[in-house]
Amino acid sequence: MKLYAPEFEKALKQGIRHAIHSDAKLQKEYRRAKGRRRPIWAFYMSRLVFSCMLAASVSTVLNLTNHPETALAVVVLWTLAAASFLSALLAPSRLHGSDVRALQLLPVSDFTIYLFRRDKILGFHSMVLLDMLVGLGTLAFLLALPWPSWLGLPVIAGLAWVFNVALAMFVAAKFPRFRTGWLASGVTLLFVAWLIGNRYDGPQMIAALDFAAPTLNLVLPTGWPLDFFHFLAGGSCWPPILGLVPIAYIIWSYQNCERLVSGRFTYQEPSVALESSEQVPEALVQAGAQAGRPVGVTAITEGILSRDCFVLPYWDEDWVQRILWRWLTPREQILANFVFPKPLTMIRPWGRIMRHLLIATVVWQIMRILIPSMENIVLIFAMMVPLLEVLNQSWPAGAAFRTVRTFGIRISLLAPYPVAFQEISNLLLKCTVIQLPAVAAIVTCLSLTYAASHSLPWLNGLLMGLRVTLLLMALRLALLVLNFGSMSNDTSRSWQRTLVALFVCIFEICLFVGLAALALFIPAEPWAWLSGVSLVGTQYGFLCFYGWLWNRGSIDLMSMDAR
Amino acid sequence: MKIEVRGVLKTYRSLRALDFVSLEIEPGQIVGVLGANGAGKTTLLRCLAGIAAPDKGEVLFDGEPFRRDRLDMRSRLYTMPDFPFFFWEHSIVRNLAMILRVYDADSPGNETRVLQLLRDFDLLPLALRRVQSLSRGQIYKAGLVAMIAADRDVWLLDEPFASGMDPHGIDMFKQYALEAVRRGRTVIYTTQLLDIAERFSDRLCLLDAGEVRAFDSLENLRMRVHDKGNVLEELFRQLREGGST
Numbered sequence: 001m002k003l004y005a006p007e008f009e010k011a012l013k014q015g016i017r018h019a020i021h022s023d024a025k026l027q028k029e030y031r032r033a034k035g036r037r038r039p040i041w042a043f044y045m046s047r048l049v050f051s052c053m054l055a056a057s058v059s060t061v062l063n064l065t066n067h068p069e070t071a072l073a074v075v076v077l078w079t080l081a082a083a084s085f086l087s088a089l090l091a092p093s094r095l096h097g098s099d100v101r102a103l104q105l106l107p108v109s110d111f112t113i114y115l116f117r118r119d120k121i122l123g124f125h126s127m128v129l130l131d132m133l134v135g136l137g138t139l140a141f142l143l144a145l146p147w148p149s150w151l152g153l154p155v156i157a158g159l160a161w162v163f164n165v166a167l168a169m170f171v172a173a174k175f176p177r178f179r180t181g182w183l184a185s186g187v188t189l190l191f192v193a194w195l196i197g198n199r200y201d202g203p204q205m206i207a208a209l210d211f212a213a214p215t216l217n218l219v220l221p222t223g224w225p226l227d228f229f230h231f232l233a234g235g236s237c238w239p240p241i242l243g244l245v246p247i248a249y250i251i252w253s254y255q256n257c258e259r260l261v262s263g264r265f266t267y268q269e270p271s272v273a274l275e276s277s278e279q280v281p282e283a284l285v286q287a288g289a290q291a292g293r294p295v296g297v298t299a300i301t302e303g304i305l306s307r308d309c310f311v312l313p314y315w316d317e318d319w320v321q322r323i324l325w326r327w328l329t330p331r332e333q334i335l336a337n338f339v340f341p342k343p344l345t346m347i348r349p350w351g352r353i354m355r356h357l358l359i360a361t362v363v364w365q366i367m368r369i370l371i372p373s374m375e376n377i378v379l380i381f382a383m384m385v386p387l388l389e390v391l392n393q394s395w396p397a398g399a400a401f402r403t404v405r406t407f408g409i410r411i412s413l414l415a416p417y418p419v420a421f422q423e424i425s426n427l428l429l430k431c432t433v434i435q436l437p438a439v440a441a442i443v444t445c446l447s448l449t450y451a452a453s454h455s456l457p458w459l460n461g462l463l464m465g466l467r468v469t470l471l472l473m474a475l476r477l478a479l480l481v482l483n484f485g486s487m488s489n490d491t492s493r494s495w496q497r498t499l500v501a502l503f504v505c506i507f508e509i510c511l512f513v514g515l516a517a518l519a520l521f522i523p524a525e526p527w528a529w530l531s532g533v534s535l536v537g538t539q540y541g542f543l544c545f546y547g548w549l550w551n552r553g554s555i556d557l558m559s560m561d562a563r
Numbered sequence: 564m565k566i567e568v569r570g571v572l573k574t575y576r577s578l579r580a581l582d583f584v585s586l587e588i589e590p591g592q593i594v595g596v597l598g599a600n601g602a603g604k605t606t607l608l609r610c611l612a613g614i615a616a617p618d619k620g621e622v623l624f625d626g627e628p629f630r631r632d633r634l635d636m637r638s639r640l641y642t643m644p645d646f647p648f649f650f651w652e653h654s655i656v657r658n659l660a661m662i663l664r665v666y667d668a669d670s671p672g673n674e675t676r677v678l679q680l681l682r683d684f685d686l687l688p689l690a691l692r693r694v695q696s697l698s699r700g701q702i703y704k705a706g707l708v709a710m711i712a713a714d715r716d717v718w719l720l721d722e723p724f725a726s727g728m729d730p731h732g733i734d735m736f737k738q739y740a741l742e743a744v745r746r747g748r749t750v751i752y753t754t755q756l757l758d759i760a761e762r763f764s765d766r767l768c769l770l771d772a773g774e775v776r777a778f779d780s781l782e783n784l785r786m787r788v789h790d791k792g793n794v795l796e797e798l799f800r801q802l803r804e805g806g807s808t
Contacts, residue, residue: 025805031577300656300687300691301678303656304681304690305675305678307671307674309656309657309660309690310656310660312657312664337661337664338661338664338665341650341652341653399650404648406644411614411648415612415613416612416614416642416643416644417662418634418637418638418666419634419665420634421631422632550631551632552630552631553616553617554616555616556614556616557613558614
C-alpha cells in the first residue's frame, strides 16, 4: 500500500538534483548538509545472521540425530515462532505504530491506514521466506538431494510462507485473545536455552526433540506445508497431500480473516487522566469531598503556601529503603526523588522473586519425575525467570537514562539540569549495592539447585553462586557505562571517534570475558576470587574513565536519530 | 555572569554547526540569537548549556572554563529547550518541586513567588494536572515558571516566542525577563521573529552557516543598513544575497 505517487517522488528528486547541480552555491550547501545514510542492506545483512543461525541449528541437529524429520522440526518450530510473532503484530492494539498517529491526520480511511501498516509488517516478515529457503536448503545439501529436487525447494518455501501469513491472519482474526506473543517468546526462549545450555543440556534437548519431531511436524500447522520436503527426499507423499486440505482452507479464508482484522482496527487517540492527586494534601481532598467539589484554586493555593505541595516522597516503605535513605547524602536524596519520582520498592519485589523461585523449583521437581528427559530444559527455564527478575530489580535506572526527543535529536532528560555524572552513578550503584545480599541469596539458591541437579558438591554450588554475584556486580558497572553512552553520540560523531570507540569496546569486551571466564571456571579458589575482584575493579575504572570524559566535555549529552 | 565563547567549533558528522564562533556577553543583557534554519542557533545554546560538547574552543563563565562536573557553575544556568523537559506523568507542582530542589531554590519564602508565577501565567487552576494533559503552550509556560522561580544568573531559551504561548504568556515572560535583567541576569534566546528581536534585545547575534556575522546592539547595526526602519530584515537580505554584514 503506497500512500504516495512513486512517479511524482521520482520526478521531484530528479528536479531537486538538477537544481542543485546547476547552482554552485546550492551544491556547496548540499555538501555541507549531506550526511552518511545508513544503508538498507545493513539491515538485511544483520537479519541474515538469524537465517544462518537456523542453518547451523538444522545442521547440528541432523549431525547429532541423523533424522531429517528432527532437523525439519527445527524449521517448523522456527516458522511457528515467526507466525506467532506476526499474528501478535496483527492484533488491533499492536497495529497502532508511531506512524499511524501521523497517518491519522491525513484524509485517508482507517482501512487504508490498516493496509499501509499491514504491508509494512509483511515487508519485515518477508525475511522469514529467506529463513525457510536457508533452512530447507541446508537440509537438502546435507542429505545430498539430486538437483531436480532442489527446484522444488523454492515452491515449498513459497507455499510455506504464504501459509505462514494466512495462518497468522487466521489466528489474529479467529482467536484474538490467544497470546501468540507468548508463544513466540516461548519458542525463542527454547532456542536461547539450547544455545546457552548446549554444553550440558544439548543432548537431552535434542533427544526430546528427536522423540517429539514426528508429532510436532504433524500437529503444528507450520509443519504441514514443510512436510512436502519428504516428498522431495523420496518419502511417502500421502501425509503431505492430506495436509493440503487444511492448508487450502486457511489460505482460502485469508480474505475473510483480513476483513475481520481490519474491521476491528479503529484508531483511538491516547487519553490520559487529567488530575494527579499526589500533591494534594489529604486534608484538602477530604474537605473537598465533604463539600462535594473537586480540589479548586483555593485548595491549591493553600497547598502551595503551606509548602505541603513541595514535600517530596521520603523513602520509608520498608527497612531496606530506610537504610538506603540514610546511606544517601542529602544531595543524593534530592536526586533519588528526581531519578525515581516513585520511591524504589525493596522488600516486596524480593519476596515475589523468592516465591517465583520456589514455584520454579517445585515445577522442576515435578517435571523431573514425570518427564526425566525434559529435566534440564525445565531447570534452565526455572533458573532464567528468577534471574531476569533479580537483574531487573537490582539494576534500577529510573529516569536517569530517559531521553527526550526534539526534532530528530534525543537529549537526556537530566542534561539541562545541574546533575553530575558521579552523582547519578553513585546513586544507582548504592541502589544496587544495598540489594546485593538479596542478589547473592537468590543467585546462590539457583546455583545450589543446579549443583544438586548435577550431583555436584554443595560447596561448589555455594561458591559458584558468590562468584556469579561478583560477576553481576561487574556487569552492572559495565552496563552503567553503556547506559550513559546510549544517551550520547560518542560513537557516531566522526569516523575517527567511531574507530576509537570500537577499539575501546573490543578491548573492554575481551577484558570482561577473559576475567569473567577466569573468575567462573578457574578451579583454584584464590585465583578465581582475584580475577573476580579484578573484574569489578577494572569495570569501576572503566566507569570512572567514562565519567572523566563526560566531565571534561568530550561527549555530547544528546544523540541524533539515524538518517 | 560574564560569558565568553572562544573559537568554538562544533560539527555533526560533516556538518559544521558552529564554525569557530567567538562571543563575549556581559551580564545584565538580553541577547537575541538570530539566523536561518540550520544556522547554528540552537547548537550555540546547547554548547553554552553543556549539552553539546565543542570539538574545539571553550566556553568560559566569569573567566573560568566550563566543565560539566562544576555544579556550582552549572547551577548558575537554566536552560529551556524548545520543549521543556518535564516528567510527563507528574503534575506541574510536582515537577516544579523537583526542579527547584535540584537547583536548591525551594527555600522557605519561594512558594509565594511560585504561587504568583502560576497566577501570572494562568496555570494555577492547572497546577495539579499531569503535564501530559496540558497543551504545548501551557507546558512551555510551566517551564518558564520553573525558570523564573529558580532565578539563575543566565537564562538560555530556545525559541520562546514560537512555543505556542498565548499573547498574555509572552507578555508576562517579557516583563519577568526585563525585571531579571535589571537585577543583573543575562537572558539569551533564539528566535526567527525579527520584529520581536528588534524590540526585546539589548544585543543581537546574527549567525549564518555556523559563523557569527554580526554581534552588536540594534543602534550599531542600524548604522550598517540603508533601511533604518527594518534593520534585521535588510541584514538578512544581505546575508541571503551573499553580501557581508
